[in-house]
Amino acid sequence: MQSDLMQIDLMQTDLMQSDLMQTDLMQRDSMPNQRLPALELNDLTLSYPGTRGPQVVLSGVSLSLNQGEIACLLGPSGCGKTTALRAIAGFHPLQSGSIRLLQQEVGRAGYQLAPEHRNMGMVFQDYALFPHLSVADNIGFGLYRRSKREREQRVAQMLELVGLRELAQSAPHQLSGGQQQRVALARALAPQPALLLMDEPFSNLDVTLRERLALEVRGLLKQTGTTAVIVTHDQLEAFAVADRVAVLAEGRLQQWGTPMQLYHRPQNRFVARFIGEGMMLQGEMSADGKISTELGVFKPESLPEGLNHGDVVDLLVRPDDIQHDDASPLQARVLAKAFRGAQFLYTLALPSGQQLLSLVPSHHDHAIGEAIGIRLELDHQVCFAA
């Protein structure tokens, strides 16, 4: 196990070709939108047959993904994200709506193009490698219609890409979890699919490996220009790997946007709570559209509709919005603290009793019960009707 981890560590450096990764990360939030949509979900509704009629698991989901982009379906377990993925792959029927791949309809109510005709690759949660075939034969499996020479060339290319050339003749069970995942990825990518689907690709791996492998996978997908949809329940994974994230909960699409948008511009309370940490600070609407709170007066860029003067609203305050400042006249009492290495996460109580979270560099070690000075630096002002 130990040696496996080290091996992955070493390969990591090859794959993460730093320039590629960095430029890519910077581009993410200013996405050029001139490419064609690769995948379009229109008003997608999915259900399972139940004893009392169909049980709807997901309804009215619409989104569009451009070629070369990576999307994540993110949500708590049971939100229907895996069902959505299986519907895109062609394994689950649609109750209504439609799925279009490269402008071609592949599924609607009463019609499913068979999975083998969709030109989509899929990486399964348990990888589903074929135990009776070697690594090379697993990767070449989807190329069974090509000539032997062509197949061998492509397999060699894929082995090179995922850095497993020396393991080509191994059996899947001889590989570590991370290596198996890369074989599964190479197998799915070998036939050059129009769309790659990945179902919880990192959930079977060691926790310490996950984020790195997520970056590694992102690097590979960008390198090959692959459009991909990845299902996950882990937001850090989603942030690490995705250009765009669809937050699914309670059978609906809660928000569809870039990771930055989800964190800083959550469209509703669910997304605000589900993504990142934070607390709601109570405020009151004033006549000129400003909100006055215990920590000052703010003017949000946008406000929920139907709010009137004097209404109570909740302002989203992230732990990084609260700065520790000994000189500040604003004082808050430390209720609890969690050491996170570089930082402390303090739970603070304002004089009124309202609670806030604050991330503070860990050389500021304050005792519980102590009062510390804080300052609010709210770059993104998001509020919801109380």
Added chain:
Amino acid sequence: MSSVADKPAWSVLWLALPTLMPLTVVLGSWLHPQPEVWAHLNEFVLPAVLKNTLLMALGVAAIVSVLGVGLAWLTSVCEFPGRRWFAWSLVLPLALPAYVLASVMVGLFDYSGPLQTLLRSVLGPLSLPPTRSMGGAIVVFGLVLYPYVYLLARQAFLTQGKRSLEAAQTLGMPRWLAFFRVALPMSRPWWAAGITLALMEMLADFGTVAIFNVDTFTTAIYKAWLALFNLPVASQLASLLALAVLLLVWFEQRAIAQRQYAANAVDARLERLQLSGVARWLACAACAAVLLFAFVIPLLQLMVWAYAVVRHDWDDRYWQFIGHSLMLSSLSALIVVAVGLWLAYAQRQHPDLITRLLVRTSTLGYALPGILLSVGLFIPVAWLDQQLHPLWQSWGVDPAPVLKGTLLVMLLAISARFMAVGFEPMQAEMQRITLSQQQAAHSLGLNRWGVLHKLYLPLLRSGWLGASLLVFVEVMKEMPITLMTRPFGWDTLAVRVYEMSAEGMWDRAALPSLCIVLVGLLPVLLLVRQSER
């Protein structure tokens, strides 16, 4: 405890003797090569026997794999009308001994049987392929033995789930091709073991090939021993048979060893493939046809014949046949369960290599044909009789030999043959008792006997009950060992079936056959109940 665990359990050596001895005796016959015997075998026996065995093995392997794998695929992965019902009822042919199906088939389809008589009366003189031929034997074996492949392949398909097939589909492969490229090779460790089990049964069979007049190893050994009274020829032939069987055992063990890598995570919600219009009725018809020919028709025919002859045939002798059958079955079940329990317990207490090898040897009998065991045990027991001759005479027991005239050889051979049947369920049950439970019992002051008595026996109850039922029924169906080693005139139901079939009186063979089949249904229904979840 550790001092006990370090030493092999030598008691197991004694229990391994009933398999070890015949194997040694039979294979040891090579140490005394007898050129004139081999010249005779080479010229008159071996060519036909080898050819027949090989052809039959190929034919039977083909039929059981197509039927077994195909039906398992249909009932475990697809959805069609009647699937749930077929899933368990397709196991029912296990209740029919091959020789019973053989006698029914010949009785039904032979020249003088009702079917051909009817056809002749309608169509005039006909020339149909003869029923009593190798082809007939292959069909009978195929119909009776396919459940071995069916059960194992089904287990494989159910544990594989649909995930691998879906993976193949996302890679652009249509489903029918994925069956051959993925499902079939992935389940090979299961169905390959099933085919070797079926071939072992075929090699061990005596009754069926005798009815169909096909010369094989078992009939050749039988003739050499009981018609020519030539034991050296019999044991030389048996040694060849032993080699073939050990080869199969090797194949089987290899297949089982490969399973650990082939097993996939079980997919909790296995959605079955919905077959479309025509396909679903074809699937239904295929299952129904197999069940009809392998079980329903033979059973009905048995009932018709038995009903016709029961008034004239049923007399006091039948109570004797039944009494002997019951006695033999119960005695064997008792011996096998007691020995099996001891083997499982010994292997647990002494997990060293020698003990495990000895336990493996003592349960090897499932692969060894009854005829081989009979020859291999008869020779040493006869020798022992010879040595004890003065003793018998001094006791005034005359005529010696004594041991040969008792049930000793028969019981030894039968226990050896069915030891695995009794051992496996108990071994499986025993694995559920943890070592710390046993240590807890020891720490509370119980010694080894106390632990066996107070902990193992009660906890293994379902294990040894199931095991004794299985052994009971297997012995009931057993033919060759009983036929060859019973004391003169000591007939059982199976022997009666043989004697009536040997004279072509299929209707009179039906009565004892029906008794055997009805008893044989018990464990099959038990098996069905266990597998239905």
